Amino acid sequence: MTVRVENIVKRFGSSSEAAAVADVSFDAQPKAITTLLGPSGSGKSTLLRLIAGLETPDQGRVFIDGKDVTALSPQHRNVGFVFQSYALFKHMTVADNIAFGMKIRGLPKAQAQKRVADLLALVQLPEYGARFPSQLSGGQRQRVALARALAIEPKVLLLDEPFGALDTQVRLELREWLISLHEQTGITTILVTHDQEEALELSQHVVLLTRGRVAQAGSPHDLYDHPADEFVASFLGGANVIKSRVSDGEAKVGSQSVRAPAGAGEGTPVQAFVRPHNMRVRRPIPARDNPIDLGKIERLTRVGGYVKVYVSLPSGESVVVLMSKGDLEALKVEPGDPVAVDVVDAKVFVQSYSI
Amino acid sequence: MSGIITQRAGSAQRRESQVGEGLLVRVLLILVALAFLGVFLVAPIATVFVAAFSKGVGPYFAALAQDDTVEAIKLTLLTAGIAVPLNVVFGIAAAWLISKYDFWGKSLLITVVDLPFSVSPVISGLIFVLLFGARGWFGPWLTDHDVKIIFAVPGIVMATTFVTFPLVARELIAVMQAQGSDEEEAALTLGASGLQILWRITLPKVRWGLLYGVILCNARAMGEFGAVSVVSGHVRGLTNTLPLQVEILYNEYNFVGAFAVASLLSALALVTLCVKKIAEWSASSRQAKRDASSRALSPVRAAVSLEGVVP
Numbered sequence: 010m011t012v013r014v015e016n017i018v019k020r021f022g023s024s025s026e027a028a029a030v031a032d033v034s035f036d037a038q039p040k041a042i043t044t045l046l047g048p049s050g051s052g053k054s055t056l057l058r059l060i061a062g063l064e065t066p067d068q069g070r071v072f073i074d075g076k077d078v079t080a081l082s083p084q085h086r087n088v089g090f091v092f093q094s095y096a097l098f099k100h101m102t103v104a105d106n107i108a109f110g111m112k113i114r115g116l117p118k119a120q121a122q123k124r125v126a127d128l129l130a131l132v133q134l135p136e137y138g139a140r141f142p143s144q145l146s147g148g149q150r151q152r153v154a155l156a157r158a159l160a161i162e163p164k165v166l167l168l169d170e171p172f173g174a175l176d177t178q179v180r181l182e183l184r185e186w187l188i189s190l191h192e193q194t195g196i197t198t199i200l201v202t203h204d205q206e207e208a209l210e211l212s213q214h215v216v217l218l219t220r221g222r223v224a225q226a227g228s229p230h231d232l233y234d235h236p237a238d239e240f241v242a243s244f245l246g247g248a249n250v251i252k253s254r255v256s257d258g259e260a261k262v263g264s265q266s267v268r269a270p271a272g273a274g275e276g277t278p279v280q281a282f283v284r285p286h287n288m289r290v291r292r293p294i295p296a297r298d299n300p301i302d303l304g305k306i307e308r309l310t311r312v313g314g315y316v317k318v319y320v321s322l323p324s325g326e327s328v329v330v331l332m333s334k335g336d337l338e339a340l341k342v343e344p345g346d347p348v349a350v351d352v353v354d355a356k357v358f359v360q361s362y363s364i
Numbered sequence: 365m366s367g368i369i370t371q372r373a374g375s376a377q378r379r380e381s382q383v384g385e386g387l388l389v390r391v392l393l394i395l396v397a398l399a400f401l402g403v404f405l406v407a408p409i410a411t412v413f414v415a416a417f418s419k420g421v422g423p424y425f426a427a428l429a430q431d432d433t434v435e436a437i438k439l440t441l442l443t444a445g446i447a448v449p450l451n452v453v454f455g456i457a458a459a460w461l462i463s464k465y466d467f468w469g470k471s472l473l474i475t476v477v478d479l480p481f482s483v484s485p486v487i488s489g490l491i492f493v494l495l496f497g498a499r500g501w502f503g504p505w506l507t508d509h510d511v512k513i514i515f516a517v518p519g520i521v522m523a524t525t526f527v528t529f530p531l532v533a534r535e536l537i538a539v540m541q542a543q544g545s546d547e548e549e550a551a552l553t554l555g556a557s558g559l560q561i562l563w564r565i566t567l568p569k570v571r572w573g574l575l576y577g578v579i580l581c582n583a584r585a586m587g588e589f590g591a592v593s594v595v596s597g598h599v600r601g602l603t604n605t606l607p608l609q610v611e612i613l614y615n616e617y618n619f620v621g622a623f624a625v626a627s628l629l630s631a632l633a634l635v636t637l638c639v640k641k642i643a644e645w646s647a648s649s650r651q652a653k654r655d656a657s658s659r660a661l662s663p664v665r666a667a668v669s670l671e672g673v674v675p
Contacts, residue, residue, distance in 0.1 A: 061553055062553075063549055063552070063553070082552075083549075083552045083553050084552055084553075084555050084556065084557060085555070086553070087555070088553055089553070090549070090550065090553040092546050092549070092550060094544075094546050096546035096547050096549065096550040097547075097550075098547055098550075098551075098565060099547070099569070100568040100569065109551065109554055109556075109564075110554035110555055110556075113554060113555045113556050113560060114555060154550075157550075157554070158553075158554075160554075161554055161555060
C-alpha cells in the first residue's frame with residue numbers, strides 16, 4: 010500500500026515559467042502518515058493532485074501499490090481525496106454524500122447503508138445522516154468529507170490542507186482525532202499542510218518542499234535536529250539567524266564560537282541558525298566575558314511557563330531566547346541589563362549568495 | 365444565490381435609516397422612480413390590454429380565434445418547442461466545456477457564444493437567407509432536392525435558435541464558474557464517470573440557473589421579431605409567428621386583433637416573470653429553511669446572528 014513518486018515535473022502555463030513541481034521523487038511509507046510540508050507556492054498541493062490524477066504530470070511517474078498509475082484517470086485510481094473546501098455535495102444529505110462512491114460502484118443498497126452507518130459512527134456523527142452539509146459546522150463537514158473518502162475503501166487517503174479553513178480550537182481537536190482515526194484504519198495517508206506544527210505532530214514522515222523541489226525528506230525529528238540547509242532550519246521550528254564569518258575554522262555566534270562547516274575557508278560569510286530553546290542568557294562574568302561581546306535585554310514576554318527574552322547583540326542583530334520562568338527568575342535580570350548569551354547548539358551554513 | 369442577495373437587501377434597508385437622506389429627498393426620489401416606471405413600463409403594457417379589450421370581451425376572443433391567429437400560435441409554440449431544447453443541450457455542453465476545462469481558443473468560444481447578442485436580429489435573419497435562400501450558397505442544392513428552408517418553418521426555427529443561442533449558455537457559464545469544480549473533482553476521485561458527474565452533481569447544482577436560462581430563452585424564442593421576419597416570408601397561416609401576426613393585423617388597421625395577439629405575448633412575459641420569481645423564491649426559502657434549522661442546531665450561532673440584527 011505504498012505510494013511512489015518518481016521525477017515528477019509539472020508546469021502550468023508557458024514553459025518559460027518556473028515549474029510548479031520540478032523533478033520531485035519520494036516514497037510514502039505504507040500505513041503511515043506522510044506530510045508534504047512547505048510554504049505556499051512550494052508545489053505541495055499540485056503534487057497531491059498529481060498523485061490523485063487530478064493533474065497530469067509533464068514528466069515522471071506515479072506508482073500506487075507498485076502499479077504505474079500515471080496514465081490512469083482519477084476515476085480508476087481508487088484514492089480518497091479530501092479538499093480544504095470540503096467539496097461536499099450540497100444538494101445531498103450527509104448519508105447520500107457518503108454513499109455516493111458506493112452507489113457509483115453498484116454496491117447493494119443494504120450493504121451501502123450499513124457501511125454509511127459504520128462510517129458515521131467512525132467519524133462520530135451517528136445522528137447526522139439525514140442532514141444537509143449546510144446544516145453542519147466546518148469541523149463536522151470535514152469529518153463527513155473524510156467518511157465519504159473512506160467509503161470507497163481507498164488504497165491511499167490524500168488530504169489537501171484538510172484543517173486549513175477551520176479555527177484553531179477545532180483544528181487542534183481534529184488533529185488529535187485524525188491520529189486516532191489513522192490508528193483505527195491504518196490507511197496509508199498523505200497530508201498536505203503549510204503548518205509545521207501539524208506536520209511534526211501528525212506524521213511519521215515529512216517531505217519538505219520549496220519552489221517545487223524537495224528540500225529534505227525524513228522523520229520529523231531528523232528534519233528538526235539535522236536540517237540539510239538554511240531553508241529547512243528556518244522553516245522548521247523557527248530559528249534565530251546570526252551572521253558571522255569563519256575565522257580559524259570557527260564562527261563566532263554570540264559570545265561563543267561554533268565549529269564552521271567543512272570546506273568553509275577563512276573569512277567565508279556564514280549564517281548560524283539557533284533555536285530559541287538552544288540559547289541561554291546569563292549574567293556576565295567580568296573575568297571571562299569581553300564587554301564588547303555582551304548583549305542587552307530588550308524585552309521579556311511571558312508565554313505560559315516560559316519567558317521569551319529578546320536580546321540585542323553587539324552586532325545589532327536581535328535574537329529570541331526561550332527560557333523557563335524559574336531559570337530566568339533566578340537570574341534576576343530586567344530589560345536594559347547587559348547579559349551574555351550562551352549557545353547550546355547551532356547549525357552553521359555557508360551563507361548563500363542568493364539571499 | 366438569490367438568498368444571499370435577499371439578505372444583503374435586508375441589511376441595506378436597516379442601514380438606510382441611519383445613512384439615508386431627509387424625508388423630502390426620499391419622497392422626491394420615490395416619485396421620480398414611480399413616474400419613470402409609469403411612463404415607460406406600466407403605461408405601455410396597460411395600453412396593450414386596454415386596446416385589446418376596447419370593443420369588449422367578445423371581439424377579443426373572436427380575434428384570437430381567427431384561423432390565421434390560431435396557426436400563428438401553433439407555429440410559435442412549435443418554434444419555441446424546438447429552439448429551446450436545442451439551446452438547452454447546447455448551453456449545457458458549452459457551459460460545461462467553458463467552466464470545467466482549459467483549452468486553446470476558450471476565449472474565442474466565449475466570444476462566439478455571445479455573438480448573436482451583438483448582431484442585429486435582422487442581420488441574423490439575413491445570414492440564413494444568404495446561406496439557404498434561392499441565390500444563397502446552398503440554394504441551388506436545396507432547390508434540386510426540393511427542400512425549403514427560407515420562407516418556411518425550418519428557416520424560422522433556425523433563425524430563432526440562432527438568436528436565442530446565448531441565453532441558456534450565458535446563464536449556466538456564470539453559475540458554473542461561480543460554483544467552481546471542487547464537487548466535480550471529488551466525484552471524480554470517488555469513481556464517477558463524466559456523464560455520472562454531469563447528471564448527479566453538476567446539473568443538480570445549477571438547476572435554478574438552468575431554469576432561469578430556459579425561461580428567458582423561451583420568452584425570447586416566442587417574442588423574436590427581426591430575424592424571423594426576414595426568413596419567414598409572411599405567408600398567412602403558414603409562416604407567421606405571433607409577433608409577425610401582430611404587425612400584419614396592425615398594418616390592416618385591425619387594432620383589436622393586433623392588440624389581442626399582443627396581449628398574449630405580454631401575458632407570456634408576465635407569466636415568465638412570475639415563474640422566475642417563484643423559482644428564486646423557492647430556492648431562497650429552501651436555503652432559509654436550512655439556515656433556520658442549522659441555527660436551531662447551534663445556539664451559539666443563533667446568538668451571534670441575533671447580535672447582528674439587534675442594533
